[in-house]
Amino acid sequence: MHDELLFAILPYVAMGVFLIMTIQRYRQRTFTYSSLSSQFLENRHHFWGSVPFHYGLLFVLFLHLAGLFIPDVILAWNAAPLRLFITEATGLAMAVITLIGLGNIVLRRMGDTKSRTVTSVSDWIVYALIGVQVISGIAVAVFHGWGSSWFATSLTPWLWSLFKLQPEIGYVTALPWMVKLHIVNAWVLIGFFPFTRLVHVLVVPNPYLWRRTQVVLWNYDRHKVRSKD
């Protein structure tokens, strides 16, 4: 029974809350739709937190999404053991730098008075949930390899069965508890997402990546303006 709760009911609750609450928050509290920056308050420690955390997490997240949307491509790539090892070792390294980044973020938030002041309870919950997610993910990668292959064969069919509203939990119920923890915590994170700073993921100014560069011109003499004071 509790398997049905965790793998056939929790996912729908999480997805439902995610959908309804992200839209509701965007419509009613539009200006809270961001991640409050604290870079101006402290920036020595900030680099070694934010940069490895974001690059690591994005890479690992895209590997998971590839397993969901193009499982056949992943399996074809993994058909040669060397290529499989490259995927897994890169994924593990990215997860490790995510954890290093997260560790630095948490230490900075705890250690610096100004940063701690602007850190809310929901921020701490987010750090705890992401901490559990990253650590359990690393444990799965190390002790229950090779997830890049078995995600595509066991978890992808289960996830699609959820989207088709015919959950087939047989794919997941017999997996090791560490894998189940990783899955369940992921749904908890998705359900909690709309109430946290994580909403900034949905409003990343992606066009910055491809828009044309903007040239800033001064139509006054900068040296004159500066020398006034």
Add this chain to the structure above:
Amino acid sequence: MLVEHSERGEAMGKTTGRWTLALAAGLLLGGTAAAQGASDEAYEYFARNCVSCHTIGGGPLAGPDLAGLLDRRDRDWLSAFLLDPAGVIDSGDVYAQALLRDARGVYMPTPPGITADLADKLLTVIAVEDGLDKSRFAGLQLSDRPLTPVDIALGRQLFNGTTAFASGSPACFACHTVEGAAGFGGGRLGLDLTTVYARMEGRKALGAWLGAPPSPVMAPLFQDAPLDADEILALTAYLKHTSESGVEQASSGVLAFLLTGLGLAAVLLVLFDVAWKDRYRSTRRTLVEGRRSPRLASRAVEGMEGTP
């Protein structure tokens, strides 16, 4: 609950259709298996859940040959055993204890989703099949020919995934390792298969197991995409070969894998340090300090001009 309902609903829909057909056939021919109460559903259940350990007239595998089963024990006893094998064994039943000894102490798992009704239908399937000259459940017809180095090589390729299974089933390497596997070794979701050939006591039982893997993780992947007999023979050859390597389990690649991951992570951090040398992490501080040191100030301004 959602699952059970939807699956049952679907199964019931199918069964109704099949029953209509079966009934028509039964009326025409008289005395077919269906008319005697052995439904298609029970046949399908037997094929999916029982044949990896049992034959009907093909000799014992992990479990006993079921030929003559209903002569050996009465229906009530068999039905009770099917509903709860471990319970009957642990109750101290003498016959069940003997079965446990024959199976080298391995308990028969409770058949998934078993009900009294299904148990009764399964016993009918066994009785009907036992009455035939040759049951369709006489066991996988795996060749008895000697296994060659060519078989072993093909088995290794199938295990590793470098040669794909015809049915598109996932390669063993994703979840299992064996002694002699390349690099960091095979996956560790499932068991180390180095000695599985010896544990299953040979080609026939291992082959039957591979023909319809009953483990809860593998069953959903293989029940609609089974391996063919040639693939099973090659895998059996490879696993016999690893079993004879003299080691109990594969040397673990876990530490090497972990160290590689940590090493790569360190390299990435160094790359980050180089790539963002003059950006992000020190803009404001260098500007402030630059009020005192002209060298730092000029560096900060150069850095600023590089940023969009």
